[in-house]
Amino acid sequence: MGHSAAVCDHRASFELTKDWNGIEQVELRNPQGASTRVSLYGGQVLSWRNERGEELLFTSSKSIFKSPKAMRGGISICFPQFGNCGSPDQNGFARNKIWTIENNPPPLHPNDSVGKSFVDLLLKPAEEDLKCWPHSFELRLRVALASDGNLILISRVRNINGKPFSFSFSYHTHFSVSDISEVRVEGLETLDYLDNLCQKERFTEQGDAITFESEVDRVYLSSPQCVAVLDHEKKRTYVIRKEGLPDIVVWNPWEKKSKAMADFGDEEYKQMVCVAGAAIENKITLKPREEWTGRIELAAVPSSFCTDFLDPHLNFF
Numbered sequence: 001m002g003h004s005a006a007v008c009d010h011r012a013s014f015e016l017t018k019d020w021n022g023i024e025q026v027e028l029r030n031p032q033g034a035s036t037r038v039s040l041y042g043g044q045v046l047s048w049r050n051e052r053g054e055e056l057l058f059t060s061s062k063s064i065f066k067s068p069k070a071m072r073g074g075i076s077i078c079f080p081q082f083g084n085c086g087s088p089d090q091n092g093f094a095r096n097k098i099w100t101i102e103n104n105p106p107p108l109h110p111n112d113s114v115g116k117s118f119v120d121l122l123l124k125p126a127e128e129d130l131k132c133w134p135h136s137f138e139l140r141l142r143v144a145l146a147s148d149g150n151l152i153l154i155s156r157v158r159n160i161n162g163k164p165f166s167f168s169f170s171y172h173t174h175f176s177v178s179d180i181s182e183v184r185v186e187g188l189e190t191l192d193y194l195d196n197l198c199q200k201e202r203f204t205e206q207g208d209a210i211t212f213e214s215e216v217d218r219v220y221l222s223s224p225q226c227v228a229v230l231d232h233e234k235k236r237t238y239v240i241r242k243e244g245l246p247d248i249v250v251w252n253p254w255e256k257k258s259k260a261m262a263d264f265g266d267e268e269y270k271q272m273v274c275v276a277g278a279a280i281e282n283k284i285t286l287k288p289r290e291e292w293t294g295r296i297e298l299a300a301v302p303s304s305f306c307t308d309f310l311d312p313h314l315n316f317f
């Protein structure tokens, strides 16, 4: 790590460091010792640790040295497309751009600031971006760490174009797990999904929970606000609570695909599951000057924790 500087003002306090490529990273801590680290490259959250210092996000050991390609792992921001869509940037260009720190962003709700450490990032399109996606926008990202260690990401997209535009968005979140065969995803039962492994054919989820025995690459449609990822071996449950993001992506490349991707280390696919709050099939359309907000809150709790919040009739949070 290169230079380090403490940046403090009345709204936020964080530490800036540089990575091996000289790209700035922001580190946030809470008083209990939980932390998160976000790179200005892609606005990508690369680390989220609980107060015992345990890493909760997966980052591939190999891809991390491969800049300028997007790093595989953490939470990558996929915007304005998801999937190939004929564009050279699979899953959008936002994750391959250098974002800036914004010191005076348009205000958010006070609850999004009080008792939290946070940083605000901004991405505006460059000339070259307008060639592949000819719409002018401002994309803001707040990364906040709460006093209970929860990680909150709030994105705002503003249309500063003369015409309406539509976009897709995904918080591509790679959770660290003990072994993918020990993982269940709950909260998506009975939903319809599009299966990317069957040319986006539409199916209805039949099982009690999603488990993993081979490659999975699906977009669940119109999903509830809360989804849980249970890791039986680690006795840890990740809770994803989302707003403004109707879809959920569930992805694990399994052995063959992960070998083909080359930037996964040996067997590393077993140590991660990607479950992403997203707006993909349900695209977002903004009129000129309109703004959209998409929010996720991630918690990592012991598995003994009650999961009644998955009952849509109970208002857990």
Ligand SMILES: O=P(O)(O)OC[C@H]1O[C@H](O)[C@H](O)[C@@H](O)[C@@H]1O
Pocket (backbone or CB within 6 Å): 072, 090, 091, 196, 217, 218, 249, 250, 251, 274
């Ligand atoms: O390789 P990336 O661009 O990071 O995308 C990784 C994965 O993201 C999503 O989950 C897509 O549905 C997958 O088809 C894709 O392989």
